[in-house]
């Protein structure tokens with residue numbers, strides 16, 4: 001059976017910076033409120049004709065270049081993209097075309113902000129089953145296109161970016177994707193929604209004006225959901241792998257709210273120096289947030305490799321996911 005090797009991680013963020021002070025020009029809010037409740041100081045926002053796929057393409061090109069990887073060897077592209085510009089073609093196929101990965105199959109995976117870890121688990125399963133060998137995962141979303149900029153409790157939270165990882169089959173007897181646990185609870189589906197509405201045929205119904213698709217969120221319910229699922233499930237995963245919290249060198253949770261990140265670390269007894277967070281600069285970049293936080297922490301020297309890392313994510317669905325991964329020096 002093959003083993004999993006993560007050979008590259010990279011990211012791209014949208015070019016425009018929107019600060020909390022900028023938001024006060026269009027909203028009844030303040031830097032103080034946003035900073036205290038979320039830890040966010042600024043976010044990256046897409047503009048013009050740029051799309052989430054463009055962010056994904058740039059992140060993919062960087063990850064491929066970093067590993068000096070032969071594009072022709074990529075046999076699968078998974079795009080963890082939950083709010084794409086178009087339903088089809090898929091973001092994965094758009095990226096495939098742009099990077100000329102002509103030998104790859106490509107599909108999108110929708111698990112909202114948990115999408116990167118869901119994709120890692122998919123990659124792991126395909127590699128273990130011997131189906132694919134070199135898998136490009138791209139988490140790309142331009143969520144700010146779907147936020148209601150007059151709704152202060154949601155629009156302050158989000159930012160646009162893409163994160164990428166290349167996962168390959170390896171015969172060395174150890175896995176970089178050590179263990180993954182995925183959860184979903186459709187009963188909590190109304191906590192975060194983004195509705196796109198098709199219209200019925202005019203032959204059977206009157207045409208109704210479509211509402212603009214915007215993210216709606218029950219912030220307090222999301223908060224509770226995260227606190228009641230992530231710590232317990234991560235502890236169970238560590239147990240299953242015969243690991244202890246102390247064996248974890250770094251904890252990289254989904255970057256959605258600094259208060260949540262701190263509360264999770266506290267609940268899990270993970271010391272502050274091991275917790276990686278960059279939400280202050282980017283806001284919640286959906287599934288891109290974990291690969292982006294990892295790459296940035298490595299580049300800044302905050303994360304020393306090799307390291308064993310716990311990553312945790314949660315998002316619309318509701319979905320949530322924990323994984324323990326190993327990253328080597330050459331990433």
Ligand SMILES: CC(C)(COP(=O)(O)OP(=O)(O)OC[C@H]1O[C@@H](n2cnc3c(N)ncnc32)[C@H](O)[C@@H]1OP(=O)(O)O)[C@@H](O)C(=O)NCCC(=O)NCCS
Nearest residue numbers: 029030033037113152153156219220222223256257314315
């Ligand atoms: C969104 C979140 C920051 C709101 O914080 P909260 O403490 O729950 O705040 P509330 O929604 O109870 O609002 C408290 C007050 O602040 C106000 N408020 C909301 N957003 C505001 C803003 N940007 N600026 C100023 N005031 C704001 C509310 O209107 C409310 O006022 P009221 O008491 O007069 O009604 C918080 O619930 C949260 O982060 N939840 C998790 C969301 C998340 O991570 N989602 C993504 C998951 S992938």
